Amino acid sequence: MFRRVISSLASISPFSTAASAKSVMTSSPLRRPVKLALIQLATGSDKDVNLKRASEKVAEAAKNGANIVVLPECFNSPYGTEHFPNYAEPIPTPTRTFPTSETPSYTTLSTLASTHKIYLIGGSIPELDPETSELYNTSLTFSPTGTLLATHRKIHLFDIDIPGKIKFIESDVLSPGSTPTLVQTEYGSIGLGICYDIRFPELAMIAARKGAFLMLYPGAFNMTTGPLHWELLARARAADNQVYVGVCSPARRKEEDGEGYTAWGHSMVVDPNAEVAVATEEKEGIVEWVLKPERISEIRKGIPVTGQRRFDVYADVAVASPTEGVEV
C-alpha cells in the first residue's frame, strides 16, 4: 500500500521520481527565510488617495525588510458591486497596451515592486476586459523588477444571503476566473486566492500538491462572517496543507465614513502548524513575519500527513455530486 501511495504522489508532484517523493514528506518547499508583510490598508472612495496610501505603506514595509508584500482585496476602491464598474481598469499584456492614465493601479504596483525590489501581491482590483466588457475581481503579482508574474481572477464569486445580516451578490456584475494561480518566486512557489476562494479548500490543496510553501488570500470578510470564519479558514487551510497562510484585509471603515461594506480586518499570518503567528485587529497597520523553511519541515516531520495521503482513494473529490451546484 505504501508503495502505491508513493507512486501516485510522485505522479502528481513536481518531483519526478518515487525516490524524491519520499523527501516531499519532510523537506521544505521554502528555499530560504523570507519576510512577509501584509498591509491592512485604510481605503476610501478616492482611487488616487488609495494608490498614494498603498504606496506609502508598501514603502514602509519594504524599509522594514519585507521581501514579499501583500495588499488587501479591492485596495483601490470601496468593496461593493455598485462601485466595481467605476473603478475597473484594463490589464496590459505583451500584445495589448494602454496609456498609463488608463491603468493607474497596474502602473503603481509595477513601479512599487521595482522601486523597492520586492514581490508585490497587489491585493485585488476590479478589472475590465476590454475585449469582452466583462468585469473581474483580479489580483496582480509583480516581481522585484516590476514584471507582471501572475493575474489571478477570483474564481469563487461572493454570492451569499444571510437573512437580516448580509446579502452580497458579486456575480451581479462580476464574472468568475477559472484558473488556479501558482506564482514562482526565488523563495519557492506561492498559491493565490481572493477572499471567498479561501472557503474552497481545493485551491490550496492544488497549490500545496504542486509545492507551494505559502497560500495568500487578499480578502475582505465582514462583520458577520469575519468573527465566524476568517481565522478558522486561514488556520484550516494551513492545517490541511502544512503551509504558511496569509490573509490580508482592508482596515475597518470608520463610522464617520458613512454607509458601506465594513471589513472585519484582523489580517494575519498562520504558520504550517495552523497557529496564528502574528495578527492585527481592525485598524490600519502592517503585519510582518519571517517564514522559515525549518518550521515547515519540523511540522511535516511531526505529523507526516503530507506523505500519508491516499491519492488512490480521492478520485471523487473533483466530481460534483448530483446535488452540488444546484440552487437551494
Ligand SMILES: NC(=O)CC(=O)C(=O)O
Ligand atoms: N468578501 C468575500 O469574498 C468573502 C466573504 O466575506 C466571506 O466569505 O465571508
